């Protein structure tokens with residue numbers, strides 16, 4: 358995602374927006390800056406004391422004045438100590454403020470990622486999205502803690518050194534500044550290129566993480582198809598692209614740092630030459646020339662540091678921009694907050710001339726106009742890609758229609774608060790995602806307050822307590838990552854129990870296509886039967902038996918609702934559904950578990966499902 362719909366924020370705008378989004382970052386900043394300024398003063402004191410000790414102590418009338426040298430040394434030691442304390446306090450404050458601020462930012466960004474519609478999330482690969490909330494924020498944090506304050510202290514030191522140098526000799530001060538003019542010009546000229554180089558480098562980090570994460574998640578597919586080398590090649594390529602992007606950015610940084618070195622050397626040499634000339638002319642004392650030489654190094658060091666830090670700031674700004682872009686991406690499926698109140702009980706569903714297109718694509722649903730009365734049990738069928746899942750997504754407001762409206766009991770879904778919607782409407786996706794936790798914790802996603810007794814009762818209500826009691830650890834069974842310690846069929850059972858605990862008034866179910874053993878299949882059918890009882894239900898059916906059991910069948914073909922009626926009526930009508938049914942029956946008699954589709958029989962597809970199964 359080049360951040361989907363967020364306007365691009367530039368340079369200082371990023372810093373301003375960044376601070377506005379994280380007020381705790383700026384809180385107490387004036388005191389931190391004051392401490393930073395005080396800690397820079399200490400560094401400038403030493404050359405001044407050296408000058409006083411040389412000119413007034415060693416050069417005192419009547420021989421060296423040891424007392425004076427000791428007194429001034431004590432003063433210098435005190436100031437240096439105080440400076441160290443200021444520096445420590447400043448760093449602690451900075452660490453605390455940046456950690457707090459960036460934690461806030463991380464939480465905000467993470468929440469916002471959740472608010473974005475599934476569609477928006479799909480546009481950026483998940484790994485790249487995660488990188489914006491993790492590694493990009495880490496970059497900003499690192500910069501603020503180690504470099505941000507260095508810019509402040511360095512610029513402070515440069516200012517303090519300039520003032521003191523000017524007090525000693527304004528001519529030499531001008532010479533020093535003149536040596537750095539080319540550096541400033543170079544820096545300004547390279548800013549744009551460096552910003553682009555770092556933007557690219559940060560984007561390649563996101564891509565790299567996405568490319569690495571994908572095969573880790575899909576490790577079994579990678580191994581099953583023996584594509585380790587091809588996968589490794591993709592990863593190597595992404596790493597290589599990132600490496601080259603970083604090198605390109607760092608080359609620019611190295612160039613500016615080298616220019617700073619040249620300017621420093623030039624300044625040192627010029628000061629000695631011009632200083633000696635001024636000394637010979639009687640305009641400067643020996644102590645003054647030595648002090649000035651010290652001050653020049655005090656000036657050059659921070660200028661070089663600031664040069665490097667300013668260039669590295671581009672990296673942090675690029676990262677900050679990527680986080681801000683996420684926060685500025687509007688949540689296209691917006692929660693209306695309180696919203697309208699829905700009546701209790703089963704819900705009536707309406708599609709009022711609904712049209713839908715995925716961003717940048719053609720319409721995939723065309724003028725769908727249908728009413729599903731409360732408590733009706735509906736099956737949605739059609740071949741792969743006909744728009745069944747999209748219909749289900751609109752029904753559960755994972756996306757909003759491009760035109761027309763989806764209604765619940767006559768209320769537009771867009772006017773119903775998310776909390777009401779999520780408690781009344783539940784979607785059971787094809788692959789019920791399970792979290793790496795116990796069975797009980799996974800079931801609680803359906804109802805946070807469910808007690809163990811209620812959970813056990815749910816298994817019993819759905820007629821699958823024989824399976825539940827076969828689990829040695831019962832509710833404490835660990836399901837593994839994505840539920841992989843359970844079989845596909847068992848995961849379906851858990852998903853059904855979870856939906857039952859949520860107790861929705863409208864249940865939308867995308868039937869699983871994976872084939873399971875006959876016993877689990879029977880359990881799942883029984884549980885589904887009981888789960889649907891008394892509720893309005895829309896099941897995206899992949900099994901003909903599910904369509905046969907429904908009161909009403911909606912048939913989609915290329916995004917158009919082409920048939921609508923009971924199973925029997927549609928079979929006798931002799932249309933798309935009848936053809937689907939006939940091919941299925943023929944296949945069943947032949948004992949081949951092939952998958953007929955609206956276009957005929959597809960004998961390459963596996964399983965008992967009657968469309969081609971999921972595209973991927």
Ligand SMILES: Nc1ncnc2c1ncn2[C@@H]1O[C@H](COP(=O)(O)OP(=O)(O)OP(=O)(O)O)[C@@H](O)[C@H]1O
Pocket residue numbers: 479715716718721739740741742743744745746747748968969970971972
């Ligand atoms: N996220 C997406 N972005 C772009 N196009 C999409 C997206 N999801 C689906 N489509 C397209 O929309 C059309 C309808 O897809 P949909 O998933 O609704 O079909 P389906 O009937 O549910 O198919 P299946 O039975 O295989 O799940 C297809 O042409 C598909 O390619």
